[in-house]
Amino acid sequence: MFIGTKNGGMAKASADCVGEAHGGFATDGSDISGFSHMHDSGTGGVSIICPFSKTISLGNFPLFPQYCPENNLTHCKFTKSQRRVPRGEYNASPGYFDITLADGIRGEATVTEHTALYRFTFPPNATSDGQTNSPVITIDLNDLANTRVGNAAVSVDSKTGRVSGNGTFRPSFGTGRYDLHFCTDFKGGKINEAAIWDRGIPDSRVRDKAFGGHLGGGAYVQFDPSRKEILVRVGLSFMNTSQACQNAESEIPSFDFPAVKRSAEVAWAKKLDVISVVPGGIDNNLKIIFWSGFYRTMISPQDYTNENPLWNSTEPYFDSFYCIWDSFRSQHPFLTLVDPIEQSRMVRALIDIYVHEGKLPDCRMSLCKGLTQGGSNADVVLADAMIKNLGGSIDWDLAYEAVVSDAEEELSSWDHSGRGGLQSWKTLNFIPIHDNDTDGYGMKTRSVSRTVEFAYNDFCIALMAEKMGRLDDATKYFSRAGNWRSLYNADQNSSINGIDTGFVGFLQPRQKDLTWAFQDPANCSPLLNMDSCYLDGGGGETYEGSCWMYTFFVPQDMASLIATLGGPVSFISRLDFLHQSGLLYMGDEQAFLTVFLYHYAGRPALSSQRAHAYIPSQFNNTDNGIPGNDDSGAMGSFVTLTMMGVFPNPGQDVYFITPPFFEEVSVVNGETGKKATIRNVNFDPEYKRIYVQEARRDGKPWTKNWIDHSFFKDGGVLELVLGDKESDWGTKDADLPPSMSTRGKR
Template sequence: MSSYIMLTGMFLLMRSLADDLSDHVDVFQGSEGGGNNFPGVARPFGMVKLGPDLYQSGADAYSGYLSTGEFSGFSMMHEQGTGGAPKYGTVAQLPLVGNIDDPLSHITVARDGTDQASVGYYKANTDDGVEVELSASSRAGIYRYTFPSDSQENNILVDVSHVLPSFRGQGLGQNYKGGNLTIFEDGHYEGLGTYDNGWNEAPDWTIFFCGHFDSDAVSSKAYTAVNSDKSVEQPSGSVSSTSNSTAVGGVFTFSDSEITSRVGISWISTEQACNNVDQEIPKGTDFAAVVEDAVLEWNTKVFSKITTTSTNSTSLSLLYTSLYHMHLIPTNQTGENPGWDSSEPYYQDIFTFWDLFRCSTALMQVLQPNAYEEQIRSLIDIWRHDGYLPDARSSNYNGRTQGGSNADNILADAYVKGVRGQVDWEDGYRAMVKDAEITPANHPVDPMAPDSSTHHGRGALPDWLSLGYITPRFSRAVTRAVEYACNDFGLYQVASGLGKHSDAQKYLNRSQNWRNHWNPDQTSLGFSGFVVPRDKNGFIQTDPAKDGGYWGDPYYEGGSWAYSWNDVHDMRHLIELMGGPEKTVKRLETVFDKGLFDSTNEPMFNLPYLYNYVDRQDLSVSRSRNVAKSEYHTGKTGLPGNSDAGAMQTWLLWNMIGLYPITGQTTFLIHSPWFESLSIDLGGGKKLEISSTGGDGNGDSDYYVSSLKVNGKEWKKNWLEWEDVFADGGRLEFELGPTAVNWTSGPLPPSPASN
């Protein structure tokens, strides 16, 4: 019995036992308004992300999708929620009606109506009257085309030169570098394309493909086009180019009005691409079965991880849509690594740990402990073979590092929370030490930040090691200093656990060096003391209310009002520098009252929760709930900013859960859950059960904590640890009410670097 038939039977059984949680998912949520969510079809961590590529001059289609524009193709590869510049849009097909005399002239087709989609299914209509339906497995995709009944020439174009373009003018646009296509006697085609660049400035990378049609073509023709001249048919049926000046492709013409195509991809070979499609979507597979398999996989592996008794449609949509988008990348490419032979798992399409380390990776460990262990092993294996841990990675290439070497934070967080299994932590620690001690070569030079490497590692280490701070000769100096301190705290944590006590003391001391950027005399809005740029002559004056910046500036995607709060491992000392708890509360309140809070960028993710450190848990609840309810919505513009590969979604999910993780520590700050009941499957038969009484059951009102029981016992701290409820499961019982009460009397959250 084939696997898809077995899965379909399981799917029908599941439907009979429980509601289909995928019904709550809006795949278009956050696909417009800068969210850049991918609305096409994919499996959890799947290599294939099949969806439309919309072309509109001047508009970057980061995930392929735009609300306006014309179809340039329906391609197999995309990324989720990324910025910078588009990536992939490779291995594409495009349905065309009528005579096509110049197929490689970058043809586009207008959209007719509004695209429709759900988990595992996408449908669009072209202005030619063609209905396009899509679904996917992990490493293969399926297209179903329905042409107009009166059409005489039903064509499908395969253009190997097709990529997602970029119009931002930052030098990050992708380029076609050459490829080949062979049409075989049985009608299937195979080939490869080589491309470069994209948001991570990757050098040449090659993807292989293998496509089949379920109908016999009336004709199948291979074409070349040199220097964008008119396409020329090549009678051999096989075309090849090693130059970006020669596009290659093919046109398949059918008399049937309904055509199904199955395509596999591989990073290794065309043979493996053919194996992938033969194994995952074999000949004779019904289109509906692939859709149903996708729904089953998402329900069993992802959506069922969190269940609730809530019936509020808006909250359920936000919950399951967020779970969906956070599981699209990284890509599980195990067995598809062209760089080296290894028995270790391989995950890539990491965008980026600068975005993900605060919320996303912590939630990934909770929801997907097995996959997360594989991801940690994969990071260490990348260091073994590429020399450094990635801060970001795509098309099998590290880049770009925006601040610190934040994979160090990821490894530290996994270590202190007990990730062991098959992880070689001695190697993991060596990889972290490489980040902390060896400056990466500045090659290739990043034109947006030419001073030091943005490839991986810590480009500004020379100053950090010799001075204990970072001078403006390095771009993003303040951001890097703040983050290098966090990275060094991560090394302290792992070194301590491995019994490397002298190392631990060294890195603990270094984790305090963010203080060297603290200018107690810098003022803003009535407050004194901020992290600022400095050189060997002293601090450099700035305006904290206006000093945010980008690649070439002292701060990156935030300013000193944001970065002054980021070293939470040293929070008690920071509170002292700010003038004590009362002034710290006033400063936090000013962030929100004066419109300084930026929900669109990660450096301020933790700010609504920091009130817990000054014993004002009630303000953490009210401020974070206001952000969640006012900035996150259902619908295409439902995200406050770029998804950043699910970073925004995981911030929202933690708000729903009622906890907030402190990366690199076992600490979780307590705020307030949305739902009357929430059950989180932790794997291995363990669960975290969360209940609340006295609230409105949807987190809109009456959300202040009156009392809390943890595992049946009264709890007086405004924080808890991994061991309390996650290591073996646990139970949180909240009593909520309409007004703030002082229910905490225990010690404040730990501040390890302040001891």
């Protein structure tokens, strides 16, 4: 659970759990170790020994409310190892978090953009001699993953109780370090004592202290025992402590918890109200997963405009692009639908990062460069924005310069941005296994998945070049977009557990001398060595997925891939096997597009079948209702888009049409104010009728099984007449989504 006010606030306050809890709080029954103010959404797994895993991020400067045994401050729980208390009842809603701990202390949290406000309610508590115990709130100068490095400092005003300070921390999936500053004020009780603690020991004489390295430390405030409700306001800033205090004072001047909570709820409602549905009697759990998916999608990236100490700029600055390898597939296209103004600002922020750091990011968090997982997929985000005519003050010439830099200029170290192996890419038309390209240095792995991603990145650049009239460039990049063929081994078969699958022809790694290497097509799937193809998993030639799955990743030219794999009937048989055999893990974002690839083979009804198979079997309203970590709301946007009945092929002006899970769904475009409505006729809430029989756009027949972005930008009504059997709607060649090899032929 995460708390925020809108798509962009820095402050996201919640309780923190002991263990692997990437958003701070998790419904896993673990103990609570405090309350902190900033979290990232669904950032992936943790490995103690792995330098490349996504460790838990943020969670800086946690508060811990407590009664100290016998009112003795030396018995307080200061360090994280001491701060463990079982949980009681809890709940959350957009803009609000509430939990009662097993010791009876209740913690509530709400936020503004840069400030968290807590309300701690302490139950009666007496010492052994019958005296009333005093509430204590501690502040720790560390974060969730204990990544503090260098110096940290804290200052306490003994009269007002204001605690301010800062620390230097490491990011969770990248390189570098960042400084964060805080300013904490209290209201609701007379302060008995406020001072510093160091290595688990309070020192009432010390009001200012600097800490080095990983040394524990922080501050504490003890309150008069007569007051049982304490309000705590925590302002945050990446700039300096003074700005953290200014943020707090300007955003929450009066400590009015109900008013701040209402304001957060209003901000969230404004974001969510762009979509409206007519449920049509569907199960309430489906409505919950739809709206919760929408909510999670809006949490990141986060708007840090005016909180970027790295450079001066009049452009927006967004952080927690976590990671674009995940989010380009569904989250950014979803934001283009529901929040185009903010998506435009994100695109401008990406371009501004290129201006000041020399490359577009593939991943970025806490002002630091993250690791590149595959291709240069910010190229896809920029192309998607251009092709769909996203508004705002986007400098498209500069955007094009940035994507061409990815395609043509290799950094000396390319693990954190850009592409590696460009010499091989340009001369061999693929990335070879054990590439010895000396133009730059990076992890010499993922040769297969990087090849197909580079091909798609270049296709997206070609679309941009074509739209801008740069026809020579377009020709070059369209040609490179066909490089996936270089790794297609037509003779490679596949056996699983010693049984031949009957399918032949898969992507395979290849040597620089053009001879074939080998990776079992099922390797890195749930059926074989699932964990062997992460960045830290031994250097597989596919990333977080198998050759079985990556063989389907030719989103620029599915018509050519279908022909290569033996035609529509053979392709559908192979795609069915991928989904039914256990080879596919829906918890990784590369799986999303495979649900809808039946559209290219003229069988959109089968895409609808697959959508209803995965929702709600793997996406549902339970504690385990997301099959994988929700990087930047990728899982949430997959659910919401799928249930809306329009899933994108990102980087292209294509949305696959399947019947929405509601009787009707409408989206209001934030740029034009126009409403687009998709309406099911003969809707069945039990989903026996999930096949389109015929379609009408604004009253006129619509035979294509896809639609473009003009429908959402200009508004209109798409009516889908449903039946319980597959029809011939959307099955003809002229009805299929465009492919590179069929451009202009349909």
